[in-house]
Amino acid sequence: MKAPLSWILEHVDVPAGTTTEEITDRLTLTGLKLEAVESPGREITGPLVIGRVLTMKPEPQKNGKTINWCTVDVGDANGTGEPQGIVCGAHNFAPGDLVVTVLPGGVLPGGFEISARKTYGHVSAGMICSARELGLGDDHDGIIVLPEDAGKPGEDVRPVLGLDEETIELEINPDRAYALSIRGIAREVLVSVEGASGFRDPALRDTPPANPDGHPVLVEDPEGCPVFVARRVTGFDPSAPTPDHIVRRITAAGMRPISLAVDVTNYVMLETGRPIHGYDADKVQGALVVRRARPGERLTTLDGADRALDPGDLVVADDSGIIGLGGVMGGETTEMSGSTTSILVEAAHWDAVSMFRTGRRHKITSEAGKRNERGVDPTICEAAADRVVELLVEHGGAVADPGVTVVGTPPAMPTIQVAGDLAARVSGMEISAERSAECLRAVGCEVSGSGTLSVTPPPWRPDLTDAQDFSEEVIRLVGYDQVPSVLPTPPSGRGLTRAQQLRRRIGRTLAGEGYVEVVNFPFVGEADLDDLGLPADDPRRDLLRLSNPLSAEAAFMTSTLLPGLLRTAGKNVGHGTTDVAVFETATVTLPRHAGPAPILPVDRRPSDEELAALDAALPAQPLHLAVVATGDADAPGWWGGARQVGWADAVEAVRSAAAALGLEVEASAAALAPWHPGRCAELSVDGEVIGHAGEVHPVVCRAFGLPARSVAAEVDLDVLIDKAVHLRPAPSYSSYPVAKEDVALVVDTSVPAADVEAALRDGAGDLLESIRLFDVYTGDQVGEGRKSLAYALRFRASDRTLKEGEAAAARDAAVALAAERTGAVQRA
Amino acid sequence: MSGPNTDYDPVEVTPLKAEHVEEMREAALAAIAAAADLDALKQVRLDHAGDRSPLALANREIGALPPQARKEAGQRVGQARGAVNQALAARQRVLEAEHEQRMLAEEAVDVTLPTTRHRRGGRHPITLQSELIADLFVAMGWEVAEGPVVEAEWLNFDALNLGPDHPARTMQDTFWTEPADHHVVLRTQTSPVQARTMLTRKPPIYVVCPGRVFRTDEYDATHSPMFHQVEGLVVDEGITMAHLKGTLDHFASQLFGDGITTRFRPSYFPFTEPSAEVDVRCFVCRGGEGQAACRTCRGEGWIEWGGCGVVNPRVLVACGVDPAVYSGFAFGMGIDRSFMFRHDLEDLRALFEGDVRFSSAFGTEI
Structure with missing residues (x-):
């Protein structure tokens, strides 16, 4: 999750002087690991200021281009207060406009150093910048023209462009879905950062009560969709631009700005964690029905894919049929477009397992699906929808319809009994039941009891279901860095097998x-x-x-x-x-x-x-x-x-x-x-x-x-x-003299040497100590298809010196058996 | 061969005269001393101590002497012959020693010549590293557990608290086998070995499981569809996170050097609760002055090493261990990854390319 720091700090206060690094270090130690800190202006150094164009004189050049020779008021930023002479190739501005001016000594992204230099017959002392030159996107149609209220010439332009905005990227583990929102991260800052206070919940707002005048919604599967909130605005100006700060924030968060209506739903999702869907209200026919898909039903989703639906998929239908995969992706037929003037806003709570299965089945990964399948706070649907309506009214000139549809109620969170000493037993630290209760309250749980704690997790923590889950919350707030280091003492092992x-x-x-x-x-x-x-x-x-x-x-x-x-x-x-x-x-x-x-x-x-x-x-x-x-x-x-x-x-x-x-x-x-x-x-x-x-x-x-x-x-x-031989018995060997006999046997080449050797062994009897094939010969002397095998035989008795002729007799017996078995003929 | 000379007048037997015997002896000793080499000495032996030598011939004459003269002449000749034989033996020793000396000098070789005619083998560094790690734990009394690589889905996931709809299943990209409804996977972790151990043995359990695991990662400098993990599991009475920390601190110091410790950060794994990421203190800069410029930890002072935690009681239940009596901890580290930073290897693929120049460099010890 990428979160602009200023957005987080809109919802929680940290002590003055707290650095970004101090905040991210604490978040890392309590479980939101810092991946990166990004800032769009991190590569820009030196003077980058607001300038007011005083004069501009078009000068045609031999190469066919026309440049503008401008004088620009940069206040005292150039040290003289005199207008700055700058050559500019763009034409999308006029004298009197406020522009972004980088002065000599400045460095732009890519290590591009700015200095006063002679060009087109002038000394150009600086540059008027485009968005691309500042690393703010690919827009190179012209230079940036700032709104009239941007500031005075000579002032640093970075805050105006959000160039100094830091965005922190945090790794969010699957059990901490609530941290996929500014709301959740701000809450983590509150519990993690020393001295943090003043949490302002973006989902805590007065909302108009439900009434029968809203768009009709029928939820046929309340288990799959326990809460469905619908709001409607009319008179929306589809050409209204998205305010810069919203564009900057959703861009920094890694989403692409599309149109005001879409951007606003994404903005509120990032802020609260609650995915929102907007329908072109004029394209919706009749009541919305939430149900499971029926066999054979199909839907073309917003990404243009025609999908065969599964009876496990939760869908939203109207009189025309299915118009959306609930909680995962909307349908094409009711998509908001450049001519949409009425918007039906849906904020619904969906069954996480269904979301996961549908996402996997249709191979859809979306920001909405990612949140819905991990679990979203079911109590903030009304607030989130109301916030969207507010922004559409504020920035899109829309009028809020008084009708408010709310179907269903958020499921209650279970109360779980947790042994007061569990955190101590799990961690090996001394953590009292009181300390545990204190930590659990800090993360939003309701806690009562002392020996055994009765703990009800807050609605944004559906991951807290087991006693052990609560011990983790306690231990991470006490601090993993406080866990002592103790070697366990295993019983003696058997070693390697x-x-x-x-x-x-x-x-x-x-x-x-x-x-x-x-x-x-x-x-x-x-x-x-x-x-x-x-x-x-x-x-x-x-x-x-x-x-x-x-x-x-x-x-x-x-x-x-x-x-x-x-x-x-x-x-x-x-x-x-x-x-x-x-x-x-x-x-x-x-x-x-x-x-x-x-x-x-x-x-x-x-x-x-x-x-x-x-x-x-x-x-x-x-x-x-x-x-x-x-x-x-x-x-x-x-x-x-x-x-x-x-x-x-x-x-x-x-x-x-x-x-x-x-x-x-x-x-x-x-x-x-x-x-x-x-x-x-x-x-x-x-x-x-x-x-x-x-x-x-x-x-x-x-x-x-x-x-x-x-x-x-x-x-x-x-x-x-x-x-493998395990307990091999110790060998015994004779110390009486050895008698050596060599024999050469001729056999057919097809006879395996192993057979000849086996016959020799068997024939030689007990006196044979060893046998070794020391030569194999084929050739004229033994004839075609024949080979000669020469063996060295060693004879020895274990209890006496062999008598004259004994070894020779054993050899002859060996040769005789070899002859009998293999047709071997002793070579002269 | 002639017999004793009985025809001689005993008085006339010249060779037996004292001065004559002395002459023969002198001549023999002089010849012995003059023999320059073993061949010359051999000739001298023939000439002066052989059967036909003057002294031998003189000896034969003794029998011809009158009995009263035999004793004296015998003594004289015997002494002379003894002296000659002694001198011969002495000269023989000297010449042999000289000869050997000369031979040794002549036989000198150039010992700087190459001697390796048989190629040198080597074991794979990951095998060596796995064994090294196993040995560290065996030394503490742990045992090494093993299990199959092609594994039942239930053991790889469900038994480890990763139910069929657990979001974490998408964290691990699993290789599935055909037919798909047979629920057989390539293990994505060595954790099923832990489950198998708990299912087949009673606590106390202290095991490490090194082995190969598989994920559907594209093959690049830092990812491989096959890699190696070592996991540890302890199940015993009264086991806490403190024991986990103690074990990993010890492991780190054994593998990376004295004083190297670990740091825990909260994390999430379905099979452990609480869960932590383990960072190991950078063993190069040790978080000290050189940290900012340290290549090994990229200036962090810590290196991401693995995951760990207290065994989730749900896992204990599925594996037949009573969580009311026993608790446990588990950890898992990449062996390849540990090897990469321990040995400064940039590209993981070197481990799997099979270039003999790579493994050979490590020989049989790591």
Whole structure:
């Protein structure tokens, strides 16, 4: 809410000398946070005075323009009292007019410094200003001609133009709707600023009593519209201008001046907080009826939108049909125009929830709607309407119709019992019941009782409904800055959970392996999955769709981290970082296609069944780990050449993460997008598949801006963490001598090394301590379609030194089983 | 190989004469001393201590002597051979030491050569900051609670006193999921984790919930559709705003430096009452002389940090906590925002662009 300070101070007095900053500091500390202080003349410095044009001589110039060589009386403002010679290009004035004159030494908005300078053959000592040059709008049709009563030549012109007017902008929280008005802010100044007094309520005025002569109004839905006040003026001059001070104030408050009739309703809304609607009375046909819309009804609102109405919408109708969305926006057919001479003024109190729903349903945000949906004082409808009538009469030459329609009465405010020590218990401060009562009275409540306070909030505070609400009022007036600082003493905690610790461990491990963590948005589009090369029936294409995505290209919650991570890696390559290794851990979203999540009651704890129903409605959200690497794994240097990233690095990244949890990962051949069909490993732990790793399909690499042979992995971390080894038993190992045996086995290239190794292990028996594949050879020596796998086997017994030939026998048994299972032939 | 020389006239066995043994010994010692390197010494060993060396040969002659002469000659030759072997060992040690010295000198490298052949990894600074914050609270005995990102509407709103027609629902621009009548949202705050905690545990509750949250904000230097929050929740007997203030003052001093405190301003959140905005004392100018020119707080002396308040009793009721027995407080801060002013980051987007140069700069510690 933007509020001109002078307008606020019209309704409350602050001690002489109180600065704007002192006022706004106090308002901030009691809950109306200062956003900005604006002043239209804040960029103008130096002499800006009233001048009277004494002479003006038009002088045609070679460039086709005609300038006026003027002499201007600026009183003593120029230090000499002599007329000031000024060249002016405008023509909308005449000798004798009062004008706005900036003298040498002055600075106009934009840092435009004024000095005496030679131009068009004269020394022009100053400038006669237009509104635009002063930063007062875009009007550049000519200079400002001041009214005759503006003042004497030489006087500072700032007060005349409102250039020194300060407007404070306050952030108004949704519970403090009353502060969306000068009335409410002035009241806050009263209770917040030390020494403030003399609150003059702009909504407190004598109003004519209701009588049967007013415009007929029938309220069919008194819950939706508890109070409806209608007044009427005739003989209004539609060409009457809006007085300057009203234009300035509503402009400063952020509203656009339109016409006197509209400006006046806005002015009174800003002043009192009560939205007002004006109808062209001559266009209204018959009685006004307030009701809910019926199915199929439509209305073209003031903004030109043709709207299908909802049976929940509160509307105002006349004999012609619906003429307005009550409290939200008027209709086109009864809109006030440049020929309106009779005005029907409506000040009505509307049900806030209906206002909120209608505003949301029709996507209308308006100054009126903003107030009505937050709650307005229902007792000031008559006063607000009367104030509008007064201004229309005063400035528009209108005549007030004696008829006054008032339908309904403002609902009574509830009385709430508040424990006298509640504020103390909530705040941890010593606040007596008396002090609480005093604070509550200050904000307008009626308070009685001592131990327990009976509190009735004022009609402008519909937000005060719970005892706790009143404690907040007390505490904010006592001062949040008075709350002491005391550390609570929790019972001893369990520390991080095991899963939390293990997630950290995985992150550190991957960072240690050279991977850099990134955080991507989880939004994805079908095109991203196309880029991944996922077939139509891939389960990862089953995505949770967002109703209101920021971008149609990323309208889903992703089921895989790979599109984001591949994109990120590609961007890095694009930025010239050719060797990239990135990882991400985040949840993915896997729809379960369950029923809706119930909206449960809030007046009790839901049952465990109800809570289970909530969880069942949510998609599965497992935590995934993904890595992508490209370029060099090891840099080239004086030590030798580079080692390029390969499929094995992706598998190894997962193995490292798993090893950090004490787990071993088994790989088997798979063919899954987005991986190279011959270089994709399915990874599992304890027989359970955790994900995949390998070289990314070259087409996918291209789609994501990555060089071929980039690698990736994605696994389910929840499964890994579930399986993490907890209490690992201490190992025992033998100190007897080791016996080493190497074997080279030739198998078909299609035989997985893991199978050969498994056979060797099984065949070697208990004496085998370790086995390591140290070479893979393909080529002429083993023949087409064959490969040689060279293993180093280490044998050791736990209780003795192996006898001569024992290791060799175990090796032979291993080779024999490998031959039997995999067709392996020992290489000579 | 020849056997003992039994043909010799014992008296005529020249090599065993004292002066001759002395000669052989002198010659050997001289050769040892003259050996310049290990190879030369190896030859000297062969020449003077080997099987065919004069002393070895002389030793063989001892058996040919008459028994009465053997002892003396044996002693003489034995002593000589012992002296030669000692000298050889000593020379060997000296030459080995010299050799090693020389090798070490020759093997010197340029230690200023680059050594990094394996790329360096790093963790995301927001992860690190989240962990740092979690650790501050765990150190006080709090626990870290977690919950789903795709969340039930009831837990994100209704349970937190944000009913379907609450104006505050428009304060938060929510991502809704399809089908719309399934009432599932992307959580707009980590508060549903608080609700879940209260629904599943009995007080006393002392938890922090760091996590990612979503709002339909356009992506720019200060807004992101996804960002990170940390919320705290305490529910216990006799909890007051004073405890909230104490906790946040402690949090602020741990995160931003000793003596950094907080300031509360009245505000409005549906889930707390009273509610407050929390400002943290600017840790750069500390509201002192440099305040006017301070870039970090833009001359305010305070930095907007988050929101907090006393848990609204309505929330306690919906979450199964008896407000007649327990009270609580809650607070919420932006982790990204805290990171931005703590580390002087101007553009929020750096956190989500995934440029490895950004995360790498923070390594594994923050």
